[in-house]
Every structure is written in structure tokens, then in C-alpha cells.
Amino acid sequence: MDEARRWTESADAWQHWAEGMASPADRINGPLLDLAGATPGQAVLDLAAGVGEPSISQADRLRGNGLVVASDLVPAMVNGLSRRAGAHPSPPLPVAADMQALPFASGSFDIVLCRFGLMFVPDTQAALREMRRVLRPGGAAVLAVWGPRLANSLFDRLGRRLTTDYGPAAERLLAPLFRFAEPTDLVAQAELSGFPLVSSQNLVLALSARADHAFWQPTLEMAFSPLVASLTPAQRAGLEDRIAADFAAETDAQDRIALAMSVHLLRLET
Template sequence: MTVHPQPGAAPSGSPPDPDGPDATRERERWTASADAWDRWADPMADLADKLNRPLLDAVGLVEGERLLDLASGAGEPALSAARRAGPAGLVVGSDLVPGMMTGAIRRVRGTDGPAPSFAAADMTALPFADAAFDRVTCRFGIMFVPPVEAALREVRRVLRPGGKAAFMVWGPRSGNGLFAEIGAVVAGHLGEDGSLDPLFRFAGPGRLSALLQAAGFTSTAESDLTPVRKAPADQPFWRAALEMSFGHRLDGLPPDRRAAIEADIARRFAAQAVDGIVPVPSHARIVVGG
């Protein structure tokens, strides 16, 4: 498969998203975080599956279908999708940063039964034929694409007539306590650099749906997931989120500075504990286009 990398500018005739992230910065961010995503892929698999299932339900994936998963990272939800599509189906996982897929490729080697294939691919210039897939999924990835309009048009192009695409994005920052608390501590130590801003790019209801309609989708639907995780206060349940979302800022820090950040995060969550348990709310939104 041929990869067609594109610059960060919006396509001709389409104004750039004023809230969109910088392309170079995002590529550097995920390249720096790739090792952390691989390291946490297996420990986070059960938690990931709780998000994978409603996303695959929303897109309507059934046995025998062909699905493209965008921004697969360490393999989610491509691995779950392959099991659902079965041996008669096909699942292709992709990511802009090849290093992000190291964990996914490693995990496939230990998979019994149907498994996805993986290919490096830029969402704004997908290396696949028109109408090649029945379904497209993207879990927490579309927010980081600078020319998002171009990406959504590409998604529409590779979908067969009648196919569906489903995107999982984060809801408001106020509803995602894990990111909000960790981000506040990191900013307090290292300064605010806007690292979290792209995560909440489509937090507003209807915003991504409007872009899907502009890209040629004739119908859209949205649903919210608002689980509250109950985490033991004496365990570093926050460390995966710290390393996966802020690895690019932690890389190269002296051990004492990193230890100070982690100690402050632990204290912050411990102060919220009730009977040794910390409630960790999250708010995700699934946006479907057909």
C-alpha cells in the first residue's frame, strides 16, 4: 500500500479550521508518545474494550464486512473489529505515525483467530480505492487532524454507498476529570502548552456532525457515554493517561522533576478519595455518519 503524506494546509477552496491543531506538532507529539502507547496497550485492553464495543455497535459492523480503522495506534479498536468481522471479513488498521502501530503489530502476533492488517496512512489522502469499505471507525483520532474537512471527504470516498463511519471523540474537558487533573499538574510544573486543546476540539454537540454533512454524509447521529470509573486511591491509575497524553513533555525530564509531577498528581487524586476510592468521570461522544 502506498502512503501519500500531505502537508498540514487545508485543501484548496476549504478554509482551515481555526481551532485545528498544528500538523508538525501533532506528528512530533505522537512519535514521542509511541513507546508509551505500546507499553500500556495490554494493561489497558479491558478498559479499551468497554469503549470499542459501543463504537462498533454504532457503526453496525457485522460478520463478513470490510472495515477501515483510522488512527489505530496500538490496535484499538481494530483488534476488536477483526474478531467481530470474522474470517470472512477484512479489517485494516492505520495510523499516520508508523511508530504508533508497533504495539498493534506486536499484539497481532499473539492473536488467535481473525486479525487486522495494518498500514501507515494519512487520513487526508487514504491509499485505498473508492468504495473499498463497508464501515470506517476512528476512536479518539479525528480531533488531531489539522485539515479535518479533507479527512472526512476521504472517509466518504472509501465508503461504499450505504456504508457508515463512526467517530469517538471526547466531550467537554469538565466531564473528563482524568485529563483535567493531570493537565493542571503538568501545566503547573512545565507551563501550559495547549497539549489538551485538540482532545476537546469536537466537545461541542453537533460540531463534528456539521462537518460530516459538509463532507457529503446525508445523515448523522450522536450519542454520549458518561461512565464514572472507580479507582483505588493508593494505585497510580493515572499513570497511563500521563504517559500516553503527555509523553512528549515528559521525555528527557530529569528524574526528580518527573517524580515531583507524579507526586503532585497522586496527592491531587488522593484528596478526592472517599473510603479509598477516587471517582474518575469521563465523557465521550460517538458521532455516526451515513
């Protein structure tokens, strides 16, 4: 599926769940923004910003002393970001832009951020070249990509259920998320673009969710929007019953379900 269409169709779900998912999102944003290390007065560009992760947190950290530009390919995401960021004292500046051809002058930014975006871009080299071009000499790009699918249990469990029930459409939505699950490919791409890796870390999070509520609902709607939207209400209800039953089988003695997340953080410097 065309990425612009996928994310346009997903934008309502992303906006709907943004505040509910802000706390788990912060578990990733914290280390990502620490690795980026933007300081007061600096200019930061967030690429594939969706509805504001991590640009809203970055803007909160800078407290108006500096500039945060939040850009995304899809206008519906940018609009959602604007609505959400309006509640913050120093909101990021929203811009619709394809990260393969950015509308910014060379050397405009101190830091580029990209959280779970690069894997959806057809031309990785073009995106890396653009990141490097818009950074000033000595600037840095910090990227977050998903680790292996089996180490990201919520995606994996939902993906298995949807594939069993609806065939390869679910796999086609899930596969791009794990394009850089083994980061050696991304490291090689960065080296090829003359924008070498300086440091990386694997963030492994052990989470747990209460078994008696549908903790999987945001991920179902955000990651699989086009598929879920094509279901009738009866099909959707049946799917949700089967997902609940899948997870019920994993409930521990404290009525909780263990969930794992694995994320690679990479810092590239000009």
C-alpha cells in the same frame, strides 16, 4: 507541536500500556462497534488506529470472516499495533496512512471507524471526504470524540497539575483532545462535506480507581509523552508525588477515587 512528531514520541508509551488499558478501552469499543454494526464478511477500515483500538476488537468480533484494515499516520504506532495484534487469531492488516489522503480505492469499505483520531487532523474536511470516498454506497463511518474536558476528570486533573508546574506546554497537548467536545462543530463539518450525521450518542462512564495505586500513570505517559520525556528523573519523581497528593485529596471512605468519562459517538452514512 507537529502531530506526527507528537505521536511518534508517544508510541512506546502507547504500546507499553496497551494491554493494561484494554479493559477500560473496551468500555468505549463495545458501544462504538455496536453502533458501527459490521457483519461477517464485511470490510472495515480503522483510521488513526494507534496500537489497535478498536481494530483489534473489531477483528476479534469478525473472527476472520471479513477484513479489518488498521491504519495510522505514524509508522511507530503501526509497528506497535502489529506486535500487539500478533497474539490474536485474526489480526487486523496494518497500514501506515494519513487519513487526509488515503491509499485505498474508492468504495473499498463497508465501515470506517475512527476512535479519538479526527481531532488531531489539520484538515477535517479532507479527512471526512476521504472517509466518504473509501466507503461503498450505503456504508457508514462511526467516530468517537471526547466530550467536555470537565466531564473527563483524569485528563482535567492531570492537565491542571502539569499546567501549574510546567506552563502552557501541557495545555497545548491537551487542547486538541477536546476540539469536538461540543459536537455541533463536527456535525456542521460533516454536513459541509456532504456526509451527514445519522445518529449520535453521548457515552457517560462513571469509573472508580483504587486510591493506593498510580491509576493515572498510563494517561500521564500516553497523553503527555513529549512533556514527561523532557523531565529529569528528579523532576519526574516530584511530579508523581504531587499528582498522587492531588488525587489523595479526593479519596472516598472506601479508599477509592471517582473518575468520570464523556465520549460522543457519531454515525455518518454515505
